[in-house]
Amino acid sequence: MSTKTMQTAGPGTFARGVRPAELKHLAADVPIEIPSPPAEVLVPLLQHIGAPCEPTVEAKKQVSLGEMIGDSSAFVSAPVHASISGVVQPAAMTTLPNGRHVRAIPIKAGGEQLAGPALWEDLFGGQWPTDGLDRRDPAEIAQAVRSAGIVGMGGAGFPTHVKLRRNEKRPVDTLIVNGCECEPYLTSDYRLMLQAPAPIISGALLAAHAAGATRVLLAIEDNKPLAAEVLRRAAERSGVEVLVVKTKYPQGGERQLVPAVLGREVPTGGLPLDVGVVVLNVATVAAVARAVLRGKPLTHRIVTVTGGGIAQPKNLLVPMGVSYGQLISSCGGLREDAVRVIAGGPMMGFAVGDLDTAVTKGTSGVTVLTEGEVRRAAETACIRCGRCVDVCPLHLVPTKIALASRAGDWELAKRYYVEACCECGCCGYVCPAGIPLVQLIRAGKAKAASE
Amino acid sequence: MTDGETENSSGRDAAASLHVAAAPHVSSMALTTRRMMLDVLIGLVPVVLASLIIFRFYAAKQLAICIASCLAAELIFTAMRRRPASVGDFSAIVTGAILALSLPGTAPWFVGVVGSFAAIGIGKAVFGGLGQNIFNPAMVGRAFVMICFASMMGASAYVDPSSSVDVVTQATPMTAAKLAPGTAGPDWPLLLRLFLGNVNGSLGETSAIACIIGGLYLCLRRTASWEIPLGAILAATVIGGIGDLVNPAHSFTMLHHLAGGALLFGALFIATDPVTSPLTPRGKFIFGIGLGVLVMLIRLFSGYPEGVMFSVLLMNSVVPLINRATIPRPVGGPVPAKG
Secondary structure (H helix, E strand, C coil): CHHHHCCCCCCCCCCCCECCCCCHHHCCCCCCECCCCCCEEEEECCCCCCCCCEECCCCCCEECCCCEEEECCCCCCCCEECCCCEEECCCEEEECCCCCEEEEEEEEECCCCCCHHHHHHHHHCCCCCCCCHHHCCHHHHHHHHHHCCCECCCCCCCEHHHHHCCCCCCCCCEEEEEECCCCCCCCHHHHHHHHCHHHHHHHHHHHHHHHCCCEEEEEEECCCHHHHHHHHHHCCCCCEEEEEECCCECCCCHHHHHHHHHCCCCCCCCCHHHHCEEEEEHHHHHHHHHHHHHCCCCCEEEEEEECCCECCCEEEEEECCCEHHHHHHHCCCECCCEEEEEEECCCCCEEECCCCCECCCCCCEEEEEEHHHHCCCCCCCCCCCCHHHHHCCCCCCHHHHHHHHHCCCHHHHHHCCHHHCCCCCHHHHHCCCCCCHHHHHHHHHHHHHHC | CCCCCCHHHHHHHHHCCCCCCCCCCCCCCCCCHHHHHHHHHHHHHHHHHHHHHHHCHHHHHHHHHHHHHHHHHHHHHHHHCCCCCCHHHCHHHHHHHHHHHCCECCCCHHHHHHHHHHHHHCCCHHHCCCCCCCCCHHHHHHHHHHHHCHHHHCHHHHCCCCCCCHHHHCCCHHHHHHHCCCCCCCCHHHHHHHHHCCCCCECCCCCHHHHHHHHHHHHHCCCCCCHHHHHHHHHHHHHHHHHHHHCCCCCCCHHHHHHCCCHHHHHHHHCCCHHHCCCCHHHHHHHHHHHHHHHHHHHHHCCCCCCHHHHHHHHHHCHHHHHHHCCCCCCCCCCCCCC
């Protein structure tokens, strides 16, 4: 097995977890497509974990691609930029997929737009050096990353500059670049790895240097051998090591990936930083390279539009703020039996009820599922079969936590470590009684946090 | 929907029918509660076949009475509680089958009926139905009739000298070992009969090989947790082994204890009821060990020849304690106290 070749302390996998149908074939072999620029975008002022931005532009102002339109003075935050050239409209409210209402800046397209091959060239083209990057000042790299508004693009959206800022008390020795993409259906990271490996390698080296990491590991699941091969070639003589880990959900979660690769457990309630590790998604490090080497902000991303409810699944390169409805039209529209539109993948993504929802920096995919794909067992009583215990990658007892939450017994929920849950969804995926375990646990977590 | 339609209409029309729900949006569907119950019934097939071969009409009668009574009881009690009918989940059939297989074939029809109503009513319904009960329903039913009809359930009731079925004319091997133990060393021919099952006893317990085949299926399907039978068999092996060392001349050895009586049937089919056993693998193993120890203690030191029913009920009662003591350590350690 390919995992045997790893020269790291970790076993290359983690205990428990699930193996849902991958269904990546729907979009895996569809090269990234660039739709014609939208007539309007709606750029949310909060696309990350942390403080929302304040608008830095007035309505009616003419902005060009990449101009900053919102910023915050808070440390844990990241500015947002105009993702098309045009005219700023009066600020509006929008709802993020997670249900949060935030302010957003609409921009009406005007003037010349960067589009098609020229846009690709601007984002990923040209030379991406791997030499001499360590001569740069680490603090300047972190500053450039902040100015570019880079946040985690795997979904969580944690501001990247916060992870890269060196801290004497918590030295970092290893950067793990996360190319696992363990969510079923999604292929945006896979296509990026295949089609733009060079900026990933440059960005990984820059991020590692900024954080003070001496070792850079790029982890890819063994269901993507082609991507591993392409990156291995791109990483030759760069010092970046490409590792193949076993395909299992949720291998891409930090709490599974760090132990799998390095054999270090991330403490509950802590961060990989606590064990000397920074984990960044492949798209994030590509954005870091562009920000540091070219001074360009994060304005576009690759979004997989897929699922049985999509006429033609595709990987699209689109500006932030474009609506899901526009993405879906670019993919031939919804099929008649489409019933659920999900921001992200089916295991952890949020279902949205409004196709005006805007693409943000963390939108790795829009998965549209049919009635057949979302079917689940009708809810019946828990018979304590323990299937959820068998699959929980954090070794929790999901049924106890969920039923304690349902009964409002917060003490019991805490005794079973409700706060440790990472909401990966494995328990809900396997439950033979169709109990909405994750939903109940999430309610318990919210309650536990508020007490 | 075609590509020709305008951008917004393709989205907006469909949006009316989009629904929102919490993640995960897909489920394995490999297993449902009903499928698990069906698995138990499939696992019971070799046991039922063995009992039909060995006890013939005794087994057929008892199975028919108990399954029909359990289904009737389930219907009546769910109707009384004004709950949707739950006979479709097959759990009542499982309870009926297990109860029948744990009874002597000679027990009169009303024993099965009363046992079934006690199993479903007192064993399950009063606790709130499937998933809520503390004690294994079939064992509650059996315990109930054992107290009500002691003379029809005791060791001597298993024997009917005038029966046309050969094995029913003999004492059960467990009783024989209790009352008149051989002292000429291990009785190997008896061991073979225990293994195949052509001895007297409760309907489903006699054939070790049938229990093993059905139990293996359940464990491979993960419908039964292998930790429970493993713990029980290990404990019985150790205690039986000590017994052999202390008394090497005894004809009923550790191997006889493993193959005889209801140890295998109980460990594989009764104790593995998920509702009334612990949640975590470690808890299940402890539960299994406790079961094996109790069975052997009752067999060796009490007035009863067999103790699987009591052991299961006793271990059921400590399941909450086991669960509490075996909360697993989360990956990354316990949640740190705020401060």
